[in-house]
Amino acid sequence: MAKLDRVMLLIHALSESNEGMTLDEMAAYLGVNRRTAERMRDIVALHFDLDERQDERHKRFIIRDSLRRVYTRPVAAEVAALQAEVLAHQGAGRDVRAAPLAALLAKVRGALDDREKRRMDPDLDALTRAQQMIAAPGPRAPVPxxxxxxxxxxxxxxxxxxxxxxxxxxxxxxxxxxxxxxxxxxxxxxxxxxxxxxxxxxxxxxxxxxxxxxxxxxxxxxxxxxxxxxSTSFGVWREDPYDIRLRILPEGVDRARGWRFHATQSVEELPDGGLCIRFRAGGLRELTDHLFSWAGELVIEEPAALITMMRERAALAAGMVAP
CATH class of the missing domain: 2.30.30.520 (SH3 type barrels.)
Incomplete structure (x- = not known):
């Protein structure tokens, strides 16, 4: 019998036993020596909640939960990620998003038994202190x-x-x-x-x-x-779509390779080491505002309407600087 088969047999035996199993019983059940049974027990303990119980003469081991529970139980990193989302939405004033996620978080934590909570709490506390979503500037518009x-x-x-x-x-x-x-x-x-x-x-x-x-x-x-x-718009502004062509200068290529301007974009390598980004979308006003952050790394080539709008926005932006 292969080693994996023996481990799987042991997992099922430990989960189905009412009394638990001693090491000698494990060895006899699997047809191996005691030392091999110890190694297999240690492997099982890495992945399952293996309880150790002492009777009058022997230590007995048992998997206390159903096998399904082992695979559906959340870990600290998952709970911390959900908690971070809740806090981020609350901090941004997006209660309409925070509320259902907070309710889900409460249900997830409520489904844990006392032992699971005690085991998770130190890790969860450490991750909560060490992780936080960046509070980006933006609108605050409460929704009932x-x-x-x-x-x-x-x-x-x-x-x-x-x-x-x-x-x-x-x-x-x-x-x-x-x-x-x-x-x-x-x-x-x-x-x-x-x-x-x-x-x-x-x-x-x-x-x-x-x-x-x-x-x-x-x-x-x-x-x-x-x-x-x-995907027919850049952002939420609705208008007829335009064919957009942006030329990424060589100094902006590294940044652009890790950036997505639009879900439908295509990327073409240029002889000078730059990139050509193409996509079709409306929402030129929002696209123009976004492209300000690419000044010095990008040139707008098409459409003419986007070029005109960028010139107008750039002229307005110049008035934001005190003389």
């Missing part, structure tokens, strides 16, 4: 926690959603009934909704008032792909 539940409920029920919506902070809210196509989360959270005879568009969740599930059915077509829809 119940609003996300309304939107998700409408999507799951295949119903339209109704609400009052202010397109701008000073605009008068107007009633809308839309088919909910999806939800997008980032610095801000959006509903992708479709009005009659119009293309799907974004609605900022923080500007939605008095949302409720409609009694009118409505859902996205079966073949509608949210990822494909998002």
């Amino acid at each position: 926690l119940g609003l996300l539940e309304v939107m998700q409920g409408a999507i799951m029920a295949g119903q339209c959603v109704e609400f009052d919506y202010a397109a701008h902070p000073r605009a008068e809210p107007k009633w809308r009934r839309v088919i909910p196509y999806g939800l997008v989360h980032g610095p801000l959270s959006y509903l992708i909704g479709k009005l009659p005879d119009r293309e799907p568009t974004y609605f900022r969740l923080d500007r939605i008032i008095d949302a409720r599930i409609s009694d009118r059915p409505g859902c996205a077509p079966e073949d509608w792909d949210i990822s494909a829809w998002l």
Whole structure:
């Protein structure tokens, strides 16, 4: 019998035993000597919770949990990663994202028994102290926690959603009934909704008032792909797509090789050691703002509309510097 087969037999025997097994019983069960049984026990102990119990004369060993539990039990690094996400969303004011993750974290920790918690707590405490998400600058737009539940409920029920919506902070809210196509989360959270005879568009969740599930059915077509829809824009601004061509200068190549400008981009090596980045997308305003961080490493070659917009934005940026 191969060594792996013996170890697997021992794992099942230790998990199915009510009393546990001594080393001599393990050796007899596997048909090996005591020393080999000790080595196999040590291998099992590396991967499973192996309890040691002392009866009147012998030490007995048993795997206390079901084998399934061994493979579904979270480890400290996984819990710490989830906790870091919760804290990052809370710190950025994105409670609409933090709340469901915090609820999941509480359920994960609540499923641990006392022994698992005691074993995990030192590692979890160390990782929590040593890990933190970077707090990037950005908008803070609180969203009522119940609003996300309304939107998700409408999507799951295949119903339209109704609400009052202010397109701008000073605009008068107007009633809308839309088919909910999806939800997008980032610095801000959006509903992708479709009005009659119009293309799907974004609605900022923080500007939605008095949302409720409609009694009118409505859902996205079966073949509608949210990822494909998002890829037609750079960011969230919706406009007709442009063919974008960017030339990365040799001094920016190392950075560009580890950077993704767009999900559909293609990369071409240039004779001078630079790169040519091509993709098709709308959202020139957001793209222009992003490309400011590439000054000195990149040249915009197409389209003309993007070149014009960058010149206008650069002229405005010059006015931000005190004389």
